[in-house]
Each structure stands twice: as C-alpha cells, then as structure tokens.
Amino acid sequence: MGTFVMPSLGADMAAGTLVEWLKQPGDAVEQGDIIAVVETDKGAIEVEVFEKGHIGELLVEAGNVVPVGTPLARIDGSEMAGEQSSIRPAQPEIKTAAPRVAPARQLVFPRGTGQGPRASPAARKHAAELGIDLATVKGSGPDGAIQLVDVERAERMRPEAVSDPGPDLSAMRRAIAAAMSRSKREIPHYYLTHRFDLSATLGWLDHYNAERPPPGRLLLGALQLKAVAVALKEFSEFNGFYSKEGFAASPDVHLGTAVAIRGGGLAAPCIRHADTLTLSELMESLRGLVTRTRRGQFRSSEIADATATVSSLGDRGVESLLPVIYPPQVSIVGFGSVMQQPWAVEEGPVVCPVITASLAGDHRANDGHRGALLLRRIEQLLSEPDKL
Amino acid sequence: MTLMTYREAVRRAIRKAMQADERVFLMGEDVGRYGGCYAVSQGLLEEFGPERIRDTPLSESAFTGAGIGAALGGIRPIVELMTCNFSLLSLDQIMNNAATIRHMSGGQFTVPVVIRMATGGGRQLAAQHSHSLEGWYAHIPGIRVLAPATVEDAAGMLGPALEDPDPVLIFENALLYNDTDDVEDLVEVDIDHGAIRREGADISLITYGGSLGKTLSAADALAAQGISAEVLDLRVLRPLDEAAILATVAKTRRCVIIDEGWRSGSLAAEIMARIIEGAFWTLDAPLSRVCSEEVPVPYARHLEEAALPSTDKIVIAALAVLGR
Numbered sequence: 001m002g003t004f005v006m007p008s009l010g011a012d013m014a015a016g017t018l019v020e021w022l023k024q025p026g027d028a029v030e031q032g033d034i035i036a037v038v039e040t041d042k043g044a045i046e047v048e049v050f051e052k053g054h055i056g057e058l059l060v061e062a063g064n065v066v067p068v069g070t071p072l073a074r075i076d077g078s079e080m081a082g083e084q085s086s087i088r089p090a091q092p093e094i095k096t097a098a099p100r101v102a103p104a105r106q107l108v109f110p111r112g113t114g115q116g117p118r119a120s121p122a123a124r125k126h127a128a129e130l131g132i133d134l135a136t137v138k139g140s141g142p143d144g145a146i147q148l149v150d151v152e153r154a155e156r157m158r159p160e161a162v163s164d165p166g167p168d169l170s171a172m173r174r175a176i177a178a179a180m181s182r183s184k185r186e187i188p189h190y191y192l193t194h195r196f197d198l199s200a201t202l203g204w205l206d207h208y209n210a211e212r213p214p215p216g217r218l219l220l221g222a223l224q225l226k227a228v229a230v231a232l233k234e235f236s237e238f239n240g241f242y243s244k245e246g247f248a249a250s251p252d253v254h255l256g257t258a259v260a261i262r263g264g265g266l267a268a269p270c271i272r273h274a275d276t277l278t279l280s281e282l283m284e285s286l287r288g289l290v291t292r293t294r295r296g297q298f299r300s301s302e303i304a305d306a307t308a309t310v311s312s313l314g315d316r317g318v319e320s321l322l323p324v325i326y327p328p329q330v331s332i333v334g335f336g337s338v339m340q341q342p343w344a345v346e347e348g349p350v351v352c353p354v355i356t357a358s359l360a361g362d363h364r365a366n367d368g369h370r371g372a373l374l375l376r377r378i379e380q381l382l383s384e385p386d387k388l
Numbered sequence: 389m390t391l392m393t394y395r396e397a398v399r400r401a402i403r404k405a406m407q408a409d410e411r412v413f414l415m416g417e418d419v420g421r422y423g424g425c426y427a428v429s430q431g432l433l434e435e436f437g438p439e440r441i442r443d444t445p446l447s448e449s450a451f452t453g454a455g456i457g458a459a460l461g462g463i464r465p466i467v468e469l470m471t472c473n474f475s476l477l478s479l480d481q482i483m484n485n486a487a488t489i490r491h492m493s494g495g496q497f498t499v500p501v502v503i504r505m506a507t508g509g510g511r512q513l514a515a516q517h518s519h520s521l522e523g524w525y526a527h528i529p530g531i532r533v534l535a536p537a538t539v540e541d542a543a544g545m546l547g548p549a550l551e552d553p554d555p556v557l558i559f560e561n562a563l564l565y566n567d568t569d570d571v572e573d574l575v576e577v578d579i580d581h582g583a584i585r586r587e588g589a590d591i592s593l594i595t596y597g598g599s600l601g602k603t604l605s606a607a608d609a610l611a612a613q614g615i616s617a618e619v620l621d622l623r624v625l626r627p628l629d630e631a632a633i634l635a636t637v638a639k640t641r642r643c644v645i646i647d648e649g650w651r652s653g654s655l656a657a658e659i660m661a662r663i664i665e666g667a668f669w670t671l672d673a674p675l676s677r678v679c680s681e682e683v684p685v686p687y688a689r690h691l692e693e694a695a696l697p698s699t700d701k702i703v704i705a706a707l708a709v710l711g712r
Contacts, residue, residue, distance in 0.1 A: 120672040122641050142711035147672045148641060 256306030270306035416468030452478035487530030515684035544577035561598030588618030
C-alpha cells in the first residue's frame with residue numbers, strides 16, 4: 001500500500017489547493033498517470049503518480065488547501081514500498097559516480113518576483129514577436145518555466161497556423177466580393193467630400209508625442225476614429241443597420257476600421273464603444289487590431305456588429321477616396337492622405353497640411369444635408385484634438 | 389606530428405624560442421640545475437648554459453622586476469614563477485610596472501615580458517599551493533592572460549606571446565603537465581580567440597585551463613542522456629573573446645561556466661555579466677556556474693575533491709539548467 005501526498009512543487013511551497021481528482025477509488029493507475037490537479041501560486045499543476053496500483057481511498061476532497069506532505073489518497077496494491085512523495089525527484093539522476101556534494105539546494109533557481117508566468121528572455125521575445133499570450137503557453141523548463149521551444153510549440157498548435165499562416169486570402173476575397181456587390185446592388189450611395197486644414201491637429205499631435213516614449217504615442221488614425229465616433233453619436237441616422245424593416249439606429253458606436261492585409265484583401269474589424277474610449281485606449285485597440293487582423297486572428301467581438309466604418313488611406317495613399325458602404329451599415333467615412341497644399345487664409349496663400357474627408361451615405365437612411373454637417377462636425381472635432 | 393606531454397610541449401616551445409632569437413632567456417627559481425619545479429626546463433641548462441637559463445634567488449618580486457627591466461632594455465625574458473600562489477609576491481611588479489609602463493610613458497616603452505606560472509589544485513598540496521588566481525590577473529588592463537588547456541596550446545602559445553609587445557602571463561594548470569597528445573612540431577596558435585572544443589546544440593559549457601578535461605567528460609556524460617553540449621575553451625582570459633562567448637550562448641540559449649577560481653568576483657562572474665549584457669534576449673534559462681567552493685583549498689583528498697569543480701558537478705548544473 002502506498003500513500004499519495006500533497007507534493008512539493010517548488011522549494012517555497014508550503015501548501016497547495018487540491019483542485020480536482022482525475023481518478024476515483026478503484027481506478028487502476030500506472031506510474032506517470034496524472035491523477036490530480038493542484039493549484040499553487042504558480043498556477044494549476046497536473047500531478048503524476050509514481051506508483052502502480054489502484055486508488056484505494058481519496059482522503060482529501062477537492063477544494064481543500066492542505067500542507068505539503070499531507071496524505072491525499074491511499075494507493076492499494078502499490079508496487080513501491082514506503083510512503084513516498086509521488087512527484088518526480090527534484091534531483092536529477094546521474095549515471096556517473098555519485099556526487100559527493102548534495103547540490104539540490106544551490107541548484108534551485110530563485111523564483112522571479114515579477115508578475116505573469118515565468119518565461120525565459122528568449123521565450124518572451126519570440127512570444128512578443130508572434131503575438132502569443134504567455135499565459136496560454138505551458139512551460140517545460142526548470143520549475144515549469146516557459147522556454148523558447150514551448151512558444152514554438154504553441155505557435156504550431158495555433159489553429160490558423162496549422163492550415164495557413166495568416167488569413168485565408170481567397171476566402172476573404174470571396175467575402176469582399178459578396179459584400180461589396182450587395183452594397184453596390186442594394187445601397188443607393190451618395191458621396192460628399194470635404195477638404196480642411198490639419199495644422200492644428202498635427203501640431204498638437206507632435207507636441208503630445210514628443211513627451212512620450214514610442215509605445216505611448218498616438219497616430220493620426222486614432223484621432224480620426226475618435227472624431228468620427230463622437231460625431232456619429234450625434235448623427236444617429238448614420239450609425240446603425242438597414243434591414244427589411246428599414247433603418248434602426250444603434251445606441252452605441254462600434255466603429256469598423258478598414259485594415260489592408262499584406263498580400264491582398266482587407267478586413268474591417270471593429271472597436272466597440274469607440275466614442276467612449278480615450279485616445280490612448282483607442283490607440284492601443286487600434287495597434288492590437290491591426291496586428292491581429294494581419295495575422296487573421298479576430299476576436300469574436302471584433303468581427304461582428306460594427307455600426308459604421310472608417311477607411312483611412314494613411315501616409316502612403318492618395319488625396320481622397322470614395323468608399324463603399326459595408327452592409328447592413330448605412331455610412332462609411334473616408335480619409336485621404338495628408339498632403340502639403342496651398343491654402344487660402346485671410347493673409348493670403350499659405351502651404352499647410354490638408355486632408356480630404358469623405359462620406360458615403362445610404363440614401364435610404366440619411367441625406368446629404370445632414371451628411372455635410374457630419375463632415376463639418378468631424379473637422380471641428382479634429383481641430384480641437386485636446387478635447388477628444 | 390610528435391607525441392608529447394604538456395610538459396614537453398612547454399619545454400619545446402621554450403627551446404624553439406631560444407633557438408630562434410638569442411635575446412630570449414629563461415629565469416626563475418630552480419629552473420636551471422633542478423630542471424624546474426615541474427621539470428619543464430629539464431636539460432635546458434645543459435643546452436643553453438647559465439647565461440640564458442638563470443636560477444634566481446627566492447624573491448619573486450626581485451626577479452620579476454628584473455625580467456621587466458630586461459624587457460624594457462630590449463631583450464626577451466621568460467620569467468617562471470613556481471605557482472600563481474607565489475606570484476602574489478610579484479604582483480606589485482606585474483601590476484604597477486609591467487601593466488602600466490606603456491601607458492605611463494605615453495607609448496614610449498613597452499614591456500615584452502612573458503611570465504609563466506603553474507596554477508590550480510587537485511594534487512593535495514594544500515591551500516598555499518593550490519589556488520587558481522588567473523581571474524585576478526584577468527582583471528588588469530595592460531596585460532594579456534593565457535590559459536593553455538591542451539598540449540597543442542602549450543606548445544604553440546609561447547611563440548606569439550614573446551612577439552606580443554606587452555606583458556603576457558601564461559597560466560599552466562599543474563594537473564595538465566602529464567597530458568599527452570600528438571602535436572605538429574612547429575605549431576603556432578593564435579592568442580586572441582577561444583576555441584570550440586566540442587559542438588553542441590542544447591547547452592554551452594564555457595571553461596578554460598584545467599577544467600577543460602572535466603568539462604569534456606561532462607559533455608560525454610550528458611550526451612549519454614541525449615543532451616548535446618557545446619564546449620567553449622576560452623584559451624585567452626584577457627582580453628576575453630566575447631564574440632565567441634555570445635555566439636555559443638546565442639546558439640544554445642543556455643550556459644554553465646566552469647571556473648576553478650572562487651565564484652565571488654570571479655572570471656565566471658564576469659562572463660555571466662557579459663552574457664547578460666550581450667545575449668540576454670537569447671537566453672532560455674538562468675545562467676549557472678561551477679566554481680571552487682569558497683574555502684582555502686583543503687589538503688585532505690576527499691575535501692579537496694569536494695572543493696574543486698568536478699565532472700559530476702558540471703553534469704548536475706547542466707541538467708538543472710535544462711530542467712532535467
């Protein structure tokens with residue numbers, strides 16, 4: 001008969017929570033079988049048994065916290081004599097002569113005090129490059145630390161990586177074809193464009209970014225999204241869905257943002273409640289969204305229910321665009337690239353950064369007059385970025 | 389190729405240098421009539437005479453200083469110090485004169501002296517004859533520090549060391565003198581780079597001098613467990629071949645350093661620091677090291693063995709780094 005005790009899963013572990021029994025009385029167990037899950041401050045750990053026999057009696061119920069060494073179960077017909085801790089011995093077996101010094105103490109690496117899972121620098125770097133959350137990776141290194149090989153394994157296990165790294169471009173192309181054909185077939189588009197001076201906005205942005213490290217800096221795109229979101233909230237007939245029953249305005253602004261995919265295609269995942277986010281929150285969402293979209297990893301909340309869309313050409317586009325509405329939405333706002341252009345002010349002509357905003361509206365749901373006001377409101381919001 | 393011991397290799401290197409350049413001479417305690425305390429210079433007195441194989445008084449400071457003066461004067465002394473333990477008596481000459489004169493004279497004077505000495509423990513010679521102090525010397529700018537670990541390096545390092553315009557210290561681990569290997573008769577080796585003694589993929593074992601053999605044995609033991617260890621022999625302790633260190637660590641992402649010196653403020657500590665500075669993002673596990681225990685090296689055999697790095701300790705450290 002053997003006893004299965006609460007194992008010590010680290011030098012500093014005093015007690016553990018028995019989370020779950022994976023075997024019941026009467027079950028046969030082999031050496032190496034996982035028979036319980038123990039929660040420690042390192043996370044849930046599956047615990048192996050190193051005896052062969054049958055589970056006799058479970059001595060501790062799941063959910064209890066017990067000190068290391070507490071008998072958890074009786075193992076009948078055990079082929080291993082004595083009451084042994086059932087975990088793998090911490091000290092590696094050496095085939096050569098027995099070491100003359102007991103090294104186990106000095107070879108226990110101190111646990112980090114930082115937050116999050118223990119992971120090697122190489123693993124952290126690679127996970128960051130791949131956008132893998134280390135909390136989802138199971139470590140195989142010393143004391144369960146995540147190593148590079150574990151991240152590589154996690155990368156291989158990712159569903160999209162199995163079939164195809166990145167989005168399925170042909171399927172995406174078919175989806176774009178279907179949606180845009182339907183849009184042009186069903187939606188009576190009208191288009192408005194509006195050019196305005198962006199000096200104040202860009203000046204504010206430069207000033208804002210100059211004081212911050214790169215991760216804290218904003219892109220113009222974040223300001224555009226915020227301005228459009230706030231404006232849409234005020235112009236409800238542009239924000240919502242058109243169905244057989246007609247137009248239904250949405251109380252919330254979930255703003256789709258068109259993201260070009262390298263290799264062709266685009267997607268328009270959405271930032272929910274975009275009007276309520278601060279600029280830095282929006283920027284963070286935008287960064288994550290672009291990265292994940294280009295890799296084909298949308299979150300479920302990101303691919304559904306955008307109430308309107310923004311399409312921005314960024315730095316390397318052209319002056320303006322006339323975008324196509326993504327049904328069942330009823331509007332889409334476009335931004336051309338910022339261009340240095342001659343501009344008339346009271347003192348005479350000057351050269352300044354100019355942007356062209358455009359609006360495609362669904363004439364079943366809204367009209368050009370209000371559309372023009374919407375574009376002017378966007379201009380006004382962008383001209384006072386400190387209030388965004 | 390000739391089969392020779394490490395001892396013979398050093399002797400041949402001295403003979404070759406003395407034959408090639410009449411400015412070269414050897415001086416030290418018992419190097420002449422007695423043939424050297426490790427018998428390295430046996431027979432050289434008969435061959436070259438007392439002018440060039442000079443027995444000195446028992447004053448390391450005096451004859452090391454004389455060697456530095458001779459080098460300044462334009463000849464090429466090889467100074468033999470019995471062991472690095474006694475070299476501390478000449479530390480003032482090495483540090484305050486040999487290492488500084490080029491700098492303090494604005495480059496007008498150089499000190500092309502070569503100072504050889506035995507190092508290391510493992511022979512039951514007790515604390516005053518068994519320490520490994522090369523890490524201290526590797527701290528000093530202005531000198532080059534070599535640690536030949538193979539018969540080939542013992543044969544080939546002295547020539548380029550004599551050509552170096554600055555002081556060169558050569559640390560010969562006394563346990564190596566009876567090692568035997570085939571060596572090219574006119575071998576010369578570089579004194580700038582480390583050498584990969586065994587290729588591997590899973591973990592780097594970085595070592596030098598007397599620990600190389602133990603480390604290669606450990607790599608064999610690890611291979612038996614399916615672990616592929618790469619062994620880097622530093623060869624040059626100053627200036628360190630940082631590129632070789634970073635390259636092997638970047639390759640295997642794990643590292644154990646084996647250094648017969650004490651761990652506090654050791655060469656092993658310096659190597660760890662360089663790895664953290666230069667290869668942090670390639671690491672997959674904490675660095676580890678096997679050094680001598682922080683005690684005066686004991687006389688009793690079992691205690692001495694317990695105090696020094698061993699193959700077992702290296703294997704255990706490597707397995708711990710690998711989480712095995």
